[in-house]
Amino acid sequence: MTRRQLKRWALRSGFTLLLLSIVLFSVYPFYYAILTSFKSSSELFNVSYLISRLDFSNYGAVLSQDSFLQSFSNSVLVSTLTVVISLLFGLTAAYALGRVDFRGRGSVLLIVLAVSMFPQVAVLSGLFEVIRGLNLYNNPFGLVFSYTIFTLPFTVWVLTTFMRQLPKELEEAAIVDGATPLVVLFKVFVPLMWPAMATTGLLAFIAAWNEFLFALTFTLTDDQRTVPVAIAMISGGSAYELPWGIIMAASVLVTIPLVVLVLIFQRRIVSGLTAGAVKG
Amino acid sequence: MTQSSSELTVAATAAGVPYRRGRLVRQRVRMAWMFLIPMLILLAAVAGWPLLRTIWFSFTDASLGDTSGYNLIGFENYLVYEDGVWYGLLADPEWWNAVKNTLFFTVVSVSLETVLGLIVALSLNARFPLRGLVRAAILIPWAIPTIVSAKMWGWMLHDQFGIINHMLMGLGFIDTPLAWTANPDLSMWAVIMVDVWKTTPFMALLTLAALQMLPSDCYEAARVDGIHPIQVFFKVTLPLIAPALMVAIIFRVLDALRVFDLIFVLTSNSTATMSMSVYARQQLVEFQDVGYGSAASTVLFLIIALCTLAYLYLGRKRMGADA
CATH class of the missing domain: 1.10.1220 (Arc Repressor Mutant)
Known part of the structure; x- marks a missing residue:
């Protein structure tokens, strides 16, 4: 009996240890970034494991840079517009794909799925030409345009899956009442689709906020950059002397909005990720 | 419908x-x-x-400064034989080095992520207090922008002041600090470490979703028969979640094959870690050689298209099995 209890106790503490190491491994690097961001430049080179003193000079340095604030607002603008455009185009497409049966439906879904697999670098030179042709080079709207390549496919995919699950009686009643397709979509379906729209919108926002390759290639000047590029470009007096405190403060500022979003909408994001991948 | x-x-x-x-x-x-x-x-x-x-x-000699004036040069960007020497992308050892790096990165990091993701998913599938909190914690690496994680780890892996060297020296594993991101023997492992940290949550969540859809009667039957949990895992759980796991793995493989930001920021243009995407962008933007860079992009696209076809084939097979 005691041996059995001992075994149980060992198993349970082993499991707790495993969980603790999972949490520590996941959270510690970000915690260490926060810790570093609160160090003055002289403390930076003493390794410590706990926050001892709050020094806000790095945050002051980041926030006093106009270019960083400009990048931050560019990121907000680009990510928000990307979400709006993907949802708008995604909703109309999902209505057609989810509610109407027509020849070619399967092919359209296949095309959408194929585009989501595109390596971004494969379209880089062609897209560069298109963006320059549209006069959108070094312009946040050019980024919004290019970001639809990865946000639109999964928006269409997830919204279509969701739209197909809604009962058809809703739509039939509205059509009998003489509603046009646009009215049906925006007055009948959209109010029911908030959960799916919130999920896809969040995923699109995070993807656009984090994107780097297009942002790096299609912008040129500091005032048009988004935050990932701005952080990658922070440099010190020489290549060997990066201002790590400032980089970490900027990183924390950029990541906090996302971490808050993720913690609030945890369930939603998980369901969106699994709907996008597993049901595909 | x-x-x-x-x-x-x-x-x-x-x-x-x-x-x-x-x-x-x-x-x-x-x-x-x-x-x-x-x-x-x-x-x-x-x-x-x-x-x-x-x-x-990719069949032209266009340059980035002026994409309108170019000549068609056929397959010269890919492969050309001139004066007894082969030129072009397919004869460029640096390209093959990038291909090798990308494949190595993909195989190692996706395998590690699958195994670790499975372990995390199995732990999260058990009932314990604060489960929601643990699940939220593992989502954090996923939410952090790749650039930020590259910078964060770049600092943690710093050769003189990094906490990783400090820890390893404190524990007595190493005597002198290691130059994780600069040493060509170590830098690929540094990249893999950061990628595993960042994307294991994705694998874990997809695996967890598959685990939660499993029917409980198989497990009851196994328990009644007194089968060892490890045997239950390999004989019951793994075969049942294999299709979902396969889809998640292919997703990650496609993602890993086009890796760019992490490598670009963590180790910049070091040849030891250069991936196909980094190589293509370097030719295209830094050397302004649109023709040659496009050839590299096209080959990368073909490789990924082949993987996508494999995915669609598997997906169709799964859908057929469902129906």
């Missing part, structure tokens, strides 16, 4: 008004295409046309 519309037609024929129903259906199909066209045009402008242009550019 297939079902409901065929029901509609059947109902229409039964009611004896095929003409009116037919017109309504046709009207509805036209409406569907009207609703699809904006999305299709956008996808064509942002993906289809640029892809065709990239492939076209």
Whole structure:
């Protein structure tokens, strides 16, 4: 009996240890970034494991840079517009794909799925030409345009899956009442689709906020950059002397909005990720 | 939807008004295409046309400064034989080095992520207090922008002041600090470590979703028969979640094959870690050689297209099994 209890106790503490190491491994690097961001430049080179003193000079340095604030607002603008455009185009497409049966439906879904697999670098030179042709080079709207390549496919995919699950009686009643397709979509379906729209919108926002390759290639000047590029470009007096405190403060500022979003909408994001991948 | 519309037609024929129903259906199909066209045009402008242009550019000597003036040069960007020497992408050892790096990175990091993701998912599938909190914690690496994680780890792996060297020296594993990101023997492992940290949550969540859909009766039967948990895992759990796990692995493989930001920021243009995407972008933007860079992009696209076809094939097989 005691041996059995001992075994149980060992198993349970082993499991707790495993969980603790999972949490520590996941959270510690970000915690260490926060810790570093609160160090003055002289403390930076003493390794410590706990926050001892709050020094806000790095945050002051980041926030006093106009270019960083400009990048931050560019990121907000680009990510928000990307979400709006993907949802708008995604909703109309999902209505057609989810509610109407027509020849070619399967092919359209296949095309959408194929585009989501595109390596971004494969379209880089062609897209560069298109963006320059549209006069959108070094312009946040050019980024919004290019970001639809990865946000639109999964928006269409997830919204279509969701739209197909809604009962058809809703739509039939509205059509009998003489509603046009646009009215049906925006007055009948959209109010029911908030959960799916919130999920896809969040995923699109995070993807656009984090994107780097297009942002790096299609912008040129500091005032048009988004935050990932701005952080990658922070440099010190020489290549060997990066201002790590400032980089970490900027990183924390950029990541906090996302971490808050993720913690609030945890369930939603998980369901969106699994709907996008597993049901595909 | 297939079902409901065929029901509609059947109902229409039964009611004896095929003409009116037919017109309504046709009207509805036209409406569907009207609703699809904006999305299709956008996808064509942002993906289809640029892809065709990239492939076209790969047969030219275009440069980034002026993409309008160029000559068609056939397959010279890919492979050409001149004065007894092979030139072109397919004869460039640096390209093959990038291919080798990308494949090594993909195989090692996706395998590690699958195993670790499975362990995390199995732990999260058990009932314990604060489970929601642990699940939220593992989402954090996923939410952090790749650039930020590259910078964060770059600092943690710093050769003189990094905490990783400090820890390893404190524990007595190493005597002198290691130059994780600069040493060509270590830098690929540093990249893999950061990638595993960042994407294991994705694998874990997808695996967890599959685990939660498993029927409980198999487990009850196994328990009644007194089968060892490890045997249950390999004989029951793994075969049941294998299809979902396969889809998640292919997703990650496609993602890993196009890796760019992490490597670009963590180790910049070091040849020890250069991936196919980094190579293509370097040719295209830094050396302004659109033709050659496009050739590299095209080959990368072909590799990923092959993997996508494999995915679609598997997906169709799964859907067929479901139906």
